[in-house]
Amino acid sequence: MPAPIDVYFWPTPNGTKITVACEEMGVDYNLIAVNIGKGDQFKPEFLEISPNNRMPAIVDPEGPDGKPISVFESGAILQYLGRKTGKFYPQDERSRVQVEEWLFWQMAGLGPMAGQANHFRTYARQMIPDQRYVAYGAHRYVTEYQRLAGVLNKRLKGRQFVAGDYSIADMACYPWARGMAMLNPGIHEGFDDLQAWIARIGDRPAVKRADEKGRELVHTAAAAGREGEQARNVLFGQRAQR
Ligand SMILES: N[C@@H](CCC(=O)N[C@@H](CS)C(=O)NCC(=O)O)C(=O)O
CATH class of the missing domain: 3.40.30.10 (Glutaredoxin)
Known part of the structure; x- marks a missing residue:
């Protein structure tokens, strides 16, 4: 053992x-x-x-x-x-490259942008008096998060999972996408494939x-x-x- x-x-x-x-x-x-x-x-x-x-x-x-x-x-x-x-985490090189593309895409994009969007939407207004910065930051990062969510939605069209079979790429992206939907109702509006994928992964025991x-x-x-x-x-x- x-x-x-x-x-x-x-x-x-x-x-x-x-x-x-x-x-x-x-x-x-x-x-x-x-x-x-x-x-x-x-x-x-x-x-x-x-x-x-x-x-x-x-x-x-x-x-x-x-x-x-x-x-x-x-x-x-x-x-x-x-x-x-x-x-x-497939060993075949072509499959592995796909998993890594989406894993790194999450690490460098989806996660950090979602984190900043939540920061400006939820915490920043309690941190600094000048609300103009807060409004700009919220707009900037929510917009960028939604752009990335759109990329993921497009990727999931006709696919069950992000990169071939279920993989560490899904495990990386899922908690961020789900968390954004929970904290910001409506943020995935129109992204039907993304919403279906979130539900599909969330159903896994x-x-x-x-x-x-x-x-x-x-x-x-x-x-x-x-x-x-x-x-x-x-x-x-x-x-x-x-
Ligand atoms: N790139 C890092 C980010 C980890 C990260 O930001 N962790 C946060 C919670 S989600 C944390 O530990 N924050 C503590 C802090 O900000 O001091 C990873 O993916 O492991």
Whole structure:
């Protein structure tokens, strides 16, 4: 029996990619709460494995040559787990290239733009007095998110999944697209193929199990943390460390 992997996690879209992947691939894992609203991401022991103070990260006690390995960045973690298990990350070069195209498209586009859109729509108005910047930022990033959602919708026309069979590319894109639909009702209006794909992925038992584990983690007393203004200051008041 392979030893369980430690998953440093909080149930955000980037975190959920990894619990979904573990559930889908049948990887045994321990969840370790990184309450980002409370500042757990700055703990020295976490920074040792994730120097950018962001979760998710993993530690696999049985990495290459049987020795432990840590991995940060959700895209790198998905690739690592896909290679390790041989699942949802095809080996044939043409298929793999397609999966990587859409994985990197998510990492560099869909995720960051969705994150900024939510920031300007939800948090920025509580952070700075000059609302003109807030309005411009919200417009800029919501528009760009919708452009990307349109690209994904077009890609999904006549396809069940983003890149061939169900893959780590779907696992990367799904939590962001779903999260945007939940926070911004109507944002996918007219994107019927995207909406059908969100429903299709959300129906998968592994995705439901991953969501349930995320909810359970947040409800544990150990994971409870700061809310509101304190959490906003932890997340959005960060400056360069020298
Ligand atoms: N590119 C990184 C982004 C990770 C990321 O932004 N994580 C957020 C939560 S979704 C986080 O840990 N935030 C903590 C902070 O901002 O201090 C990845 O995909 O792993």
